[in-house]
Amino acid sequence: MSDVIIVGAGPTGLMLAAELRLAGIRPLVLERQPRPRDTPKAGGIGGQILELLRYRGVLERFQAACTDPIPAPRFPFGGVHVDLTQLEGNPMHALPLPQQQLERVLNEWVDELGVDIRRGHRVLGVEQDAEGVCVDVEGPDGTYRLDARYLIGCDGARSRVRELAGIPFSGTVYPEVNRLAQITVPESVTRLDNGDLEVPGFGTVRSGFTRTERGLFGMAAAPNSDSLSVYTIEDEDAEYDDDVPLTVAELQESIQRVLGANLPVAQTYRLSRFTFKACQSERYREGRVLLAGDAAHLFPATGVALNAGMLDAVNLAWKLAAVVDGRVSEQLLDTYHEERHFAGARTMLHTRAQVALRRGHDPAAEALRAVFQELLTDEQPLRRMGAFIAGSDIRYPLPNSNNHALTGAFAPDLELHADDGIHTVAELLAAARPVLLILSDRADLADIAREWLPHLEIRTAKLDDRPADALLIRPDAHIAWAAAIDEPIAAAEPALRAALETWIGTPGQR
Ligand SMILES: Cc1cc2nc3c(=O)[nH]c(=O)nc-3n(C[C@H](O)[C@H](O)[C@H](O)COP(=O)(O)OP(=O)(O)OC[C@H]3O[C@@H](n4cnc5c(N)ncnc54)[C@H](O)[C@@H]3O)c2cc1C
Secondary structure, three states: OEEEEEEOOOHHHHHHHHHHHHOOOOOEEEEOOOOOOOOOOOOOEEOHHHHHHHHOOOHHHHHHOOOOOOOOOEEEEOOEEEEHHHOOOOOOOEEOOOHHHHHHHHHHHHHHHOOEEEEOOEEEEEEEOOOOEEEEEEEOOEEEEEEEEEEEEOOOOOOHHHHHOOOOEEEEEEEEEEEEEEEEOOOOOEEOOOOOEEEOOOEEEOOEEEEEOOEEEEEEEOOOOOOEEEEEEEEOOOOOOOOOOOOHHHHHHHHHHHHOOOOOOOEEEEEEEEEEEEEEEOOOEEOOEEEOHHHOEEOOOOOOHHHHHHHHHHHHHHHHHHHHOOOOOOOHHHHHHHHHHHHHHHHHHHHHHHHHHHHOOOHHHHHHHHHHHHHOOOHHHHHHHHHHHHOOOOOOOOOOOOOOOOOOOEOOOOEOEOOOOOOEHHHHOOOOOOEEEEOOOOHHHHHHHHHHOOOOEEEEOEOOOOOOOEEEEOOOOEEEEEEOOOOOHHHHHHHHHHHHHHHOOOOOOO
């Protein structure tokens, strides 16, 4: 019997596999496709997941795989541009790493970690009881059965696992299709200095957004290249399968419908299409079956789904490992639903707001966009918006008896002065282990935490302007508990003990 079976080797399943290996579990990954996919999907990845990958010490691999230069931090937000270049300490990090390359780097990482991925193995059936999960699989040599203690559906938007577990996935489907590509144009088309195109027989096609009665056309020069990024948005009530790629003819027909003109194309790259849904699984856990990534949520805006899905994986892995190891009760897995459903709902909130901003075509909608754009010239709303898109503002609703502002937040990468050569919080979290970071002379707190060794790192460091006397940081880099400066031990001890028992287990276990 496997401890954990992961269904799906997309970004979420691969990230979960890597994090489980770091936590000491050897999962089995089942993927229906015989080889890594080459259909273009996301053009990049952004948000808090990049901070987490940096904390794990692997961000450089992902940066090295980027083929395009790192763009200025500007983001479309429902037809409004959020220009984060004005901000000092920009809260939103992004990498122009197409999904195929992202998956390649993730595949290399999980290979090094020794994860078993069975490609060409499709999950057909899932049944569970109190003891475990039974999985029916169709592989190249026929069907077979596997048993596991837990099964995680990272099997995408049309999740079979979600359906078999009977988890409702309700929400809104927007009748809208987006098609995008990078193109070059033939010599007959003139590129003007201002980025516009002169198309023979039609006239000028403007750079930026062109709204017509039939939809929206967007065009921008790709950085440092001859190519142009183009896209169309049309109202259309059709269902498309993400695995069926957009064709050049389909793109050109769409441009023709929106602009009323044929835009000649010489070459095309990265053709892709997406539709927008706002759906979230009611439960992320049903007994021994859990969901993560697109199987758990679909957001009606771009640029946030990978961040959300891979962070689901990071939140789940160490909890699952602790439960499989028998150190904590299965109830810990309910906190995965509580925290990640909460985070998903917050992402849903701002992506639904983007729908309202984006879809209106009348003067009132234009006014809404103009007001929004104006608000985003001020620092505070701009900073708030950057944090919203990045997901860096998410503070999990954790027990917080001393009401510390850092409890539930992503641990900031504090610069530490320590005797053992550890200089940052990021370095402490590379091994994905929980850490009690003591930032003042609090031997009393360290004495309590020692009962939880060896399942906890205890580190002491100094820093110039400490935010707390001590921080208990979970493997997912979220702060589980913090001691206020000079907090009396009588107040700090019960909350510290409760946090250690919740997140690490009963003390004294080997
Ligand atoms: C055109 C397009 C552009 C996008 N742009 C962005 C973007 O810019 N930024 C962003 O963050 N997101 C973007 N997204 C969304 C992003 O691609 C998804 O959020 C991401 O792929 C979700 O990852 P996942 O691992 O959860 O699911 P998936 O990537 O869907 O992976 C699921 C895996 O499960 C496998 N599987 C399914 N059923 C079974 C089964 N029964 N048995 C075994 N295996 C199974 C599938 O073959 C697949 O490999 C875009 C999507 C599209 C389509």
